[in-house]
Amino acid sequence: MHEFSIVMSMLDLAEASAREEGASRIEAIHLEIGALAGVVPEALEFAFQGAREGTMASTARLEVDYLPAVARCNTCDASFELDNRWGVALCPTCGTPSAQLLQGKEMQLARLEVA
Amino acid sequence: MATHDSTRDINLHSHGGVDGSTDVRTVQVQKSLMTHNDGVAAENRMRFGSRLVLNIVSSPGSGKTALMERTVRELANDLQVGVVVGDLETDNDAVRIHDAGAPSVQIVTGAVCHLEAEMVARAVDNLDVEGLDVVVIENVGNLVCPAAWDLGEDLRVTMLSVTEGEDKPLKYPRIFKDAHAVIVNKIDIAEVVGFDRAKALDSIAKVAPAATVFEVSAKTGEGMGDWLDWLRARRVEKVERMAKVTVG
Numbered sequence: 001m002h003e004f005s006i007v008m009s010m011l012d013l014a015e016a017s018a019r020e021e022g023a024s025r026i027e028a029i030h031l032e033i034g035a036l037a038g039v040v041p042e043a044l045e046f047a048f049q050g051a052r053e054g055t056m057a058s059t060a061r062l063e064v065d066y067l068p069a070v071a072r073c074n075t076c077d078a079s080f081e082l083d084n085r086w087g088v089a090l091c092p093t094c095g096t097p098s099a100q101l102l103q104g105k106e107m108q109l110a111r112l113e114v115a
Numbered sequence: 116m117a118t119h120d121s122t123r124d125i126n127l128h129s130h131g132g133v134d135g136s137t138d139v140r141t142v143q144v145q146k147s148l149m150t151h152n153d154g155v156a157a158e159n160r161m162r163f164g165s166r167l168v169l170n171i172v173s174s175p176g177s178g179k180t181a182l183m184e185r186t187v188r189e190l191a192n193d194l195q196v197g198v199v200v201g202d203l204e205t206d207n208d209a210v211r212i213h214d215a216g217a218p219s220v221q222i223v224t225g226a227v228c229h230l231e232a233e234m235v236a237r238a239v240d241n242l243d244v245e246g247l248d249v250v251v252i253e254n255v256g257n258l259v260c261p262a263a264w265d266l267g268e269d270l271r272v273t274m275l276s277v278t279e280g281e282d283k284p285l286k287y288p289r290i291f292k293d294a295h296a297v298i299v300n301k302i303d304i305a306e307v308v309g310f311d312r313a314k315a316l317d318s319i320a321k322v323a324p325a326a327t328v329f330e331v332s333a334k335t336g337e338g339m340g341d342w343l344d345w346l347r348a349r350r351v352e353k354v355e356r357m358a359k360v361t362v363g
Binding site for chain 2 (some may be wrong): 001002005006009010012013014017018021023027031036038039071072083086087088090097098101104105106107108109110112113114115
């Protein structure tokens with residue numbers, strides 16, 4: 001359940017950003033989470049429901065965009081989307097496993113809706 | 116994490132908004148949720164200076180502590196190793212490493228399933244970093260949760276043992292993908308437990324093609340030489356890199 005720690009960091013960051021804007025409450029939190037970030041959507045929502053009470057986001061919605069994992073093949077010099085959830089990045093053109101992940105590990109607070 | 120209560124107090128009494136106003140506006144933030152942790156990790160990195168710092172992750176029972184005991188003993192003549200150990204409860208592992216001859220600090224995380232940079236920062240207060248060449252952070256036994264937290268390490272080492280199933284890298288891709296080195300431990304019992312070596316190495320190569328792989332037995336010492344040589348070489352690289360930074 002590391003999602004709880006992630007949600008606590010998220011609320012800290014969201015509140016600080018909202019306060020900077022002079023807002024009094026947060027209506028929605030938009031996250032971008034990579035497919036290989038190791039975040040379980042249900043656990044994230046569960047942790048959020050538990051942690052938001054008493055914060056500026058106590059009635060906020062949590063909206064998550066899950067980003068696909070994208071790797072780059074050094075042999076073909078091409079980037080490609082991973083076709084599996086196991087982190088295996090075999091280049092569809094030449095079959096070489098890639099160690100270079102361009103996208104997929106994100107845990108980003110993209111934007112807030114505040115009032 | 117302890118700072119949340121005071122933050123909440125402020126918010127409960129906040130008068131930031133205009134009463135009755137329902138104007139909802141969008142604020143672009145675009146910041147990593149790990150921003151705070153990564154900042155503390157960067158401070159840890161500064162503090163570690165030219166010491167080589169490893170973050171070792173594995174399932175519970177893969178043999179992280181046994182590997183550390185032997186690593187500490189076998190490096191004793193050339194490198195002083197200090198160990199920070201994370202566990203949910205008890206200081207048993209820190210005691211084992213201390214008995215092997217290395218300064219060690221235990222972090223008891225309670226319910227937390229991973230180490231965070233702040234926990235390491237507090238633990239390092241109790242470690243004489245100046246007197247060390249290598250700092251090893253033994254993470255909480257867990258292949259999921261520790262992945263996202265940078266602790267200020269130079270290298271991530273992910274370990275599995277032959278009793279765990281050859282497809283472990285495919286089941287826990289993130290933590291293997293981030294690994295600079297992957298250690299396969301307990302090879303002394305590989306045959307008895309029917310470990311399919313080729314399949315395991317293939318899984319590792321697919322998920323973490325750039326990682327250096329070591330096959331060892333922390334119990335018998337088999338394969339330890341390559342691992343220790345790798346550590347020595349990485350330590351030399353770190354010292355040289357830091358010397359350039361200082362001069363430059």
